[in-house]
Amino acid sequence: xxxxxxxxxxxxxxxxxxxxxxxxxxxxxxxxxxxxxxxxxxxxxxxxxxxxxxxxxxxxxxxxxxxxxxxxxxxxxxxxxxxxxxxxxxxxxxxxxxxxxxxxxxxxxxxxxxxxxxxxxxxxxxxxxxxxxxxxxxxxxxxxxxxxxxxxxxxxxxxxxxxxxxxxxxxxxxxxxxxxxxxxxxxxxxxxxxxxxxxxxxxxxxxxxxxxxxxxxxxxxxxxxxxxxxxxxxxxxxxxxxxxxxxxxxxxxxxxxxxxxxxxxxxxxxxxxxxxxxxxxxxxxxxxxxxxxxxxxxxxxxxxxxxxxxxxxxxxxxxxxxxxxxxxxxx
Numbered sequence: 001x002x003x004x005x006x007x008x009x010x011x012x013x014x015x016x017x018x019x020x021x022x023x024x025x026x027x028x029x030x031x032x033x034x035x036x037x038x039x040x041x042x043x044x045x046x047x048x049x050x051x052x053x054x055x056x057x058x059x060x061x062x063x064x065x066x067x068x069x070x071x072x073x074x075x076x077x078x079x080x081x082x083x084x085x086x087x088x089x090x091x092x093x094x095x096x097x098x099x100x101x102x103x104x105x106x107x108x109x110x111x112x113x114x115x116x117x118x119x120x121x122x123x124x125x126x127x128x129x130x131x132x133x134x135x136x137x138x139x140x141x142x143x144x145x146x147x148x149x150x151x152x153x154x155x156x157x158x159x160x161x162x163x164x165x166x167x168x169x170x171x172x173x174x175x176x177x178x179x180x181x182x183x184x185x186x187x188x189x190x191x192x193x194x195x196x197x198x199x200x201x202x203x204x205x206x207x208x209x210x211x212x213x214x215x216x217x218x219x220x221x222x223x224x225x226x227x228x229x230x231x232x233x234x235x236x237x238x239x240x241x242x243x244x245x246x247x248x249x250x251x252x253x254x255x256x257x258x259x260x261x262x263x264x265x266x267x268x269x270x271x272x273x274x275x276x277x278x279x280x281x282x283x284x285x286x287x288x289x290x291x292x293x294x295x296x297x298x299x300x301x302x303x304x305x306x307x308x309x310x311x312x313x314x315x316x317x318x319x320x321x322x323x324x325x326x327x328x329x330x331x
Contacts, residue, residue: 001144001145001146001147002074002098002100002145002146002147003072003146003147003148004072004073004074004098004146004147004148004149005066005071005072005073005148005149005150005290006063006066006071006072006073006074006148006149006150006151006152006286007073007074007075007076007101007146007148007150007151007152008059008060008062008063008066008073008074008075008076008151008152008153008154008283009059009075009076009077009138009151009152009153009154009156009164009168010057010058010059010060010062010077010152010153010154010155010156010184011056011057011058011059011060011077011111011130011133011154011155011156011157011184012055012056012057012059012060012075012077012078012079012088012102012110012111012132012133013055013056013057013060013088013110013111013112013113013128013133014053014054014055014056014084014087014088014110014111014112014113015052015053015054015055015056015112015113015114015115015275015315015316016051016052016053016112016113016114016115017051017052017053017054017115017117017124017273017275017314017315018048018051018114018115018116018117019048019049019050019051019117019119020046020047020048020116020117020118020119021118021119021120022040022041022044022046022047023038023039023040023116023118023120024038024039024040025037025038025118025120025121026038026039032213032217032226032227033210033213033214033217034210035210038116038118038123038125052273052314052315054314054315054316054317054318055087055088055091055092055315055316055317056113056275056276056315056316057077057111057113057133058154058155058182058184058279059075059076059077059154060075060077060088060091060092060316061154061276061279061280061283061316061317062152062154062182062279062282062283063075063092063095063097063152063283064092064095064097064317064320065279065280065283065284065287065306065310065317065320066152066283066286066287067095067096067097068095068320068321068322068323069283069284069287069291069306069322069323069326070323071287071290072098073097073098074097074098074099074100074101074146074148075092075097075098075099075101075102076101076102076103076136076138076142077102077103077133077136078102078103078104078105078132078133078135078136078137079102079103079104079105079110079111079132080104080105080106080108080109080110080131080132081104081105081106082109082110084109084110084111084112085104085110085132088110089102095317100145101142101145101146103132103136103137105132105135108131108132108134108135109129109131109132110131110132111128111129111130111131111132111133112128112129112131113126113127113128113129114126114127114128115127115275117273117275122271122272122273122274122311123274124273124274124275126275130157130158133157133158134157134158134159135158135160136156136158136160136164137158137160137163137164138164138167138168139167140167143167143168143170143171147175147177148175148177149177149178150177150178150179150180150286150290151168151172151177151178151179151180152180152181152182152282152283152286153165153168153179153180153181153182153183154182154183154184154279154282155182155183155184155185155186155187156184156186156187157184157185157186158186161186161187162190162194165198169198169201172201173201178203179201179202179203179204180202180203180204180206180282180286181198181202181204181205181206181241182205182206182207182278182279182282183195183205183207183211188211188214188215191215191218191219192215192218192219192239195239196239196240199239199240199241200240202240202241202242203241203242203243204241204242204243204245204282204285204286204289205236205241205243205244205245206245206247206278206281206282206285207236207244207245207246207247208246208247208248208249208278209229209232209246209247209248209249212229212232212233212236212246213226213232215236216232216235216236223235229246229248229254230254230261232246233246233254233256233261234256234261237256237258242257242258243255243256243257243289243296244256245282245285245300245303247278247281250266251266252264252265252266252304253266253281253300253303253304255285255296255299255300257296262296262297262300263300264297264300264301264303264304265304266304266307266308267304267305267308267329269308269311269312270312271311271312272311272312272313272314272319273311273313273314273315274311275315275316276310276315276316276317277307277310277311279316280303280306280307280310280316280320281303281304281306281307282303284302284303284305284306284307284326285299285300285302285303286299287299287302287323288300288301288302288303288330291323292330298330301329301330302326302330305321305326305329305330306320306321306326309321309325309326
């Protein structure tokens with residue numbers, strides 16, 4: 001039986017990143033869940049002078065981030081038996097991640113993502129083909145192959161997400177493993193009612209501000225103070241996680257353990273590409289919590305600084321920092 005520090009579960013994709021200055025950013029203040037839009041000329045041809053090919057998906061991004069910070073990591077993702085799947089496997093292997101738990105689907109192609117990066121704001125819109133990701137499944141035999149101190153579960157897009165989650169919870173209870181969870185669109189669509197049974201086993205829950213707002217609105221409507229992150233934090237914390245982390249883009253990040261709300265500003269550097277920023281922050285926060293023995297303030301700083309490095313370069317992993325590079329910022 002193999003032993004790991006973290007097993008990362010989630011998506012795996014091949015990415016094409018397309019840069020353009022032709023998009024129009026449109027304010028959408030009437031919709032709290034979708035405050036900004038990006039638009040292009042109807043029927044137009046959008047020319048780009050710069051593109052990038054890379055690896056993405058929450059499962060891969062978090063695994064690579066944690067491995068670069070020195071943790072022993074394995075990946076559970078689903079890929080196709082195709083060229084893209086081979087590229088994903090080789091990339092993970094090259095990052096010193098154990099790929100023996102990867103699922104290979106012989107009928108469905110590997111996941112694929114197309115990102116549009118706005119040259120002015122450096123923010124992105126993603127078009128996703130889930131492919132084999134939608135068919136990820138984990139059985140009891142898979143979970144008996146290893147022990148791990150932590151699971152980091154990111155977006156699970158397929159219909160098996162709840163079944164997978166329940167099997168992970170069973171292993172958590174048996175092995176006293178801990179769980180960091182950054183749920184994706186499919187999980188969030190289940191609302192509080194669909195998530196509440198899982199949240200009480202969640203040691204770290206990570207959401208961005210828009211996701212948090214959407215969840216709270218779906219349960220309680222537009223409550224007083226809903227535009228205040230601290231109101232969202234305290235509301236969602238009551239649902240069960242031991243630590244709730246809320247990321248707020250360029251405005252920084254918060255963490256709450258039921259006693260104190262911690263806050264960290266962003267590290268202000270030129271942003272090149274925000275693809276994978278959320279995955280980097282979540283994985284780095286977990287790393288910081290482990291390396292600094294539960295110190296939430298230092299974990300937030302680790303998330304902030306590594307994410308600053310990540311967004312300074314093109315792609316979801318090219319800007320990731322090493323532990324040595326980050327440590328000089330943590331005091």
